[in-house]
Amino acid sequence: xxxxxxxxxxxxxxxxxxxxxxxxxxxxxxxxxxxxxxxxxxxxxxxxxxxxxxxxxxxxxxxxxxxxxxxxxxxxxxxxxxxxxxxxxxxxxxxxxxxxxxxxxxxxxxxxxxxxxxxxxxxxxxxxxxxxxxxxxxxxxxxxxxxxxxxxxxxxxxxxxxxxxxxxxxxxxxxxxxxxxxxxxxxxxxxxxxxxxxxxxxxxxxxxxxxxxxxxxxxxxxxxxxxxxxxxxxxxxxxxxxxxxxxxxxxxxxxxxxxxx
Amino acid sequence: xxxxxxxxxxxxxxxxxxxxxxxxxxxxxxxxxxxxxxxxxxxxxxxxxxxxxxxxxxxxxxxxxxxxxxxxxxxxxxxxxxxxxxxxxxxxxxxxxxxxxxxxxxxxxxxxxxxxxxxxxxxxxxxxxxxxxxxxxxxxxxxxxxxxxxxxxxxxxxxxxxxxxxxxxxxxxxxxxxxxxxxxxxxxxxxxxxxxxxxxxxxxxxxxxxxxxxxxxxxxxxxxxxxxxxxxxxxxxxxxxxxxxxxxxxxxxxxxxxxxx
DNA sequence: GTGCTTATGTGATCCATGTCGCAGAACGGC
DNA sequence: GCCGTTCTGCGACATGGATCACATAAGCAC
Numbered sequence: 001x002x003x004x005x006x007x008x009x010x011x012x013x014x015x016x017x018x019x020x021x022x023x024x025x026x027x028x029x030x031x032x033x034x035x036x037x038x039x040x041x042x043x044x045x046x047x048x049x050x051x052x053x054x055x056x057x058x059x060x061x062x063x064x065x066x067x068x069x070x071x072x073x074x075x076x077x078x079x080x081x082x083x084x085x086x087x088x089x090x091x092x093x094x095x096x097x098x099x100x101x102x103x104x105x106x107x108x109x110x111x112x113x114x115x116x117x118x119x120x121x122x123x124x125x126x127x128x129x130x131x132x133x134x135x136x137x138x139x140x141x142x143x144x145x146x147x148x149x150x151x152x153x154x155x156x157x158x159x160x161x162x163x164x165x166x167x168x169x170x171x172x173x174x175x176x177x178x179x180x181x182x183x184x185x186x187x188x189x190x191x192x193x194x195x196x197x198x199x200x201x202x203x204x205x206x207x208x209x210x211x212x213x214x215x216x217x218x219x220x221x222x223x224x225x226x227x228x229x230x231x232x233x234x235x236x237x238x239x240x241x242x243x244x245x246x247x248x249x250x251x252x253x254x255x256x257x258x259x260x261x
Numbered sequence: 262x263x264x265x266x267x268x269x270x271x272x273x274x275x276x277x278x279x280x281x282x283x284x285x286x287x288x289x290x291x292x293x294x295x296x297x298x299x300x301x302x303x304x305x306x307x308x309x310x311x312x313x314x315x316x317x318x319x320x321x322x323x324x325x326x327x328x329x330x331x332x333x334x335x336x337x338x339x340x341x342x343x344x345x346x347x348x349x350x351x352x353x354x355x356x357x358x359x360x361x362x363x364x365x366x367x368x369x370x371x372x373x374x375x376x377x378x379x380x381x382x383x384x385x386x387x388x389x390x391x392x393x394x395x396x397x398x399x400x401x402x403x404x405x406x407x408x409x410x411x412x413x414x415x416x417x418x419x420x421x422x423x424x425x426x427x428x429x430x431x432x433x434x435x436x437x438x439x440x441x442x443x444x445x446x447x448x449x450x451x452x453x454x455x456x457x458x459x460x461x462x463x464x465x466x467x468x469x470x471x472x473x474x475x476x477x478x479x480x481x482x483x484x485x486x487x488x489x490x491x492x493x494x495x496x497x498x499x500x501x502x503x504x505x506x507x508x509x510x511x512x513x514x515x516x517x518x519x520x521x522x
Numbered sequence: 523g524t525g526c527t528t529a530t531g532t533g534a535t536c537c538a539t540g541t542c543g544c545a546g547a548a549c550g551g552c
Numbered sequence: 553g554c555c556g557t558t559c560t561g562c563g564a565c566a567t568g569g570a571t572c573a574c575a576t577a578a579g580c581a582c
Contacts, residue, residue, distance in 0.1 A: 488531080541567100
């Protein structure tokens with residue numbers, strides 16, 4: 001059953017041509033870990049105002065599904081489910097133009113809620129969501145959301161707040177893209193990513209992204225991103241590893257981030 | 262009293278140097294038209310679910326203020342008021358970088374609500390609002406909003422919906438900026454502007470913007486915007502007048518809008 | 523009308539990134 | 553160990569817009 005659903009959603013938007021997406025596609029589905037003790041919903045900010053009993057009730061409605069690295073969590077073709085809660089793994093939200101170019105809207109970490117725009121009347125248009133690590137995701141249908149969440153002012157307010165944050169972030173990115181050179185955009189993006197990350201063992205924050213994924217987030221090419229990253233590394237602001245970026249000097253990056261030319 | 266407030270807010274963010282803003286600054290304040298028969302709040306989508314009595318109640322709290330073309334409605338320095346309702350005139354929301362470059366986030370028409378991000382916990386950061394026509398604007402303080410609006414699920418939902426639309430629009434713009442050439446961006450922006458406009462007398466939509474204002478919205482220079490506009494005009498997609506753009510062929514523009522290169 | 527101010531047209535550069543084409547390096551599987 | 557795949561690093565080159573520097577035109581004040 002899980003396999004059924006998963007491969008279902010994993011099919012590419014346009015046939016099977018997807019230069020903007022990882023190609024790995026193993027065919028052994030992820031099995032649910034048996035009896036996770038933690039609710040899908042605890043530690044999700046959206047439900048912070050609810051009592052344990054209420055959370056439990058909603059939890060019943062939100063079955064987890066499992067996605068392998070590279071599988072699609074949703075695409076336009078899937079308008080049934082409204083709200084997704086990322087329990088484990090990471091998910092990339094992105095859009096694709098007719099010509100096959102992609103821009104990453106967000107890279108989500110565990111605890112993130114997504115798909116909120118659908119439940120607020122918006123279609124997700126050409127937004128796609130794809131697991132970039134094996135992931136575990138809870139889902140609520142639009143009907144359930146409409147009935148149990150939007151009607152509750154505590155949650156509606158949280159949703160509004162969450163959307164407000166998104167607006168702020170998007171405006172920030174728009175500014176960057178419109179009037180800052182690549183180096184500043186890279187720096188600013190790294191800072192933003194670093195903030196949403198717990199600083200691992202030794203004070204340094206590690207970001208697990210390839211240059212390619214970072215480029216998708218920047219609206220730049222992999223090549224120029226690589227060049228800029230090399231430059232930042234040579235200035236000891238970051239250190240590089242294959243698929244990982246270690247932030248050495250957040251303040252230095254922040255300064256670069258607001259440089260214009 | 263009105264004069265007092267108005268000149269108060271009209272002061273520029275950094276001293277008086279504002280290349281990114283109109284210079285006109287008459288010093289006779291606008292006088293309120295006596296006894297407008299229409300409430301500030303009717304015909305505002307946000308309050309569509311409320312009864313006339315409730316609207317009336319809120320209306321009492323929302324005094325109108327008058328701003329001259331070029332005056333600032335708010336800047337960072339004014340954190341008191343939370344929600345603005347544009348009754349008459351037009352307002353431009355924009356951000357400025359340290360270097361003095363500006364990007365216009367939105368151009369608002371009568372009936373629009375703005376400042377919603379503040380009331381949702383967001384600071385407006387470096388957002389400014391400036392009247393680009395003589396304007397009449399109602400205001401609610403954050404306290405009032407908190408107390409009467411956010412707690413009401415009907416309104417909270419509307420706010421969420423409104424923010425959701427904004428997110429969608431911003432993502433659209435981000436895509437445009439990231440991966441479409443200027444001509445497509447101009448076309449797409451014109452289409453978007455045309456949609457939020459009532460098609461005047463003879464079917465044609467007229468947009469009242471200078472090339473400069475349009476450029477601010479595009480994240481491009483006035484020069485390249487002018488060139489592109491001339492091109493569009495030569496293809497009979499639009500017609501030009503000083504400070505006004507007449508949309509002749511929306512469909513033609515829409516096609517250009519999705520062209521990549 | 524005259525004259526001032528603001529909007530638009532245009533052309534000659536320049537420069538940051540995109541594009542294309544490889545080569546080397548790091549990892550994963552066997 | 554070896555091999556294939558995925559990442560990263562360059563370099564040569566093309567190009568869309570930005571910049572700068574004006575010329576012209578349209579409207580407003582008088």
